[in-house]
Amino acid sequence: MTDVYLGDSEGKIGCTILFFDTDYSHSELNEEANANMKNVGATIISSTKINVNGQPCYKTIFEFSLGDTEVKQVSYLFKKDETILV
Numbered sequence: 086m087t088d089v090y091l092g093d094s095e096g097k098i099g100c101t102i103l104f105f106d107t108d109y110s111h112s113e114l115n116e117e118a119n120a121n122m123k124n125v126g127a128t129i130i131s132s133t134k135i136n137v138n139g140q141p142c143y144k145t146i147f148e149f150s151l152g153d154t155e156v157k158q159v160s161y162l163f164k165k166d167e168t169i170l171v
Contacts, residue, residue, distance in 0.1 A: 111164040115143040
């Protein structure tokens with residue numbers, strides 16, 4: 086489902102970009118994404134609706150463990166027409 090992944094060879098930092106069409110509203114998608122992350126053991130540090138270059142966006146910060154590594158993930162969720170971009 087990932088369209089683009091940019092990261093270092095050790096996996097210490099990365100950026101994933103994906104997009105798809107959906108009938109869900111922007112807020113429903115944010116709620117679903119947050120619920121999915123909670124279900125896999127992540128903690129939601131913050132989830133706020135912001136604007137990035139005039140485009141509405143949900144910025145969410147998660148923390149979780151991946152083996153012995155503590156991970157902090159920042160997610161930006163955009164929707165334009167029927168297309169979602171994460």
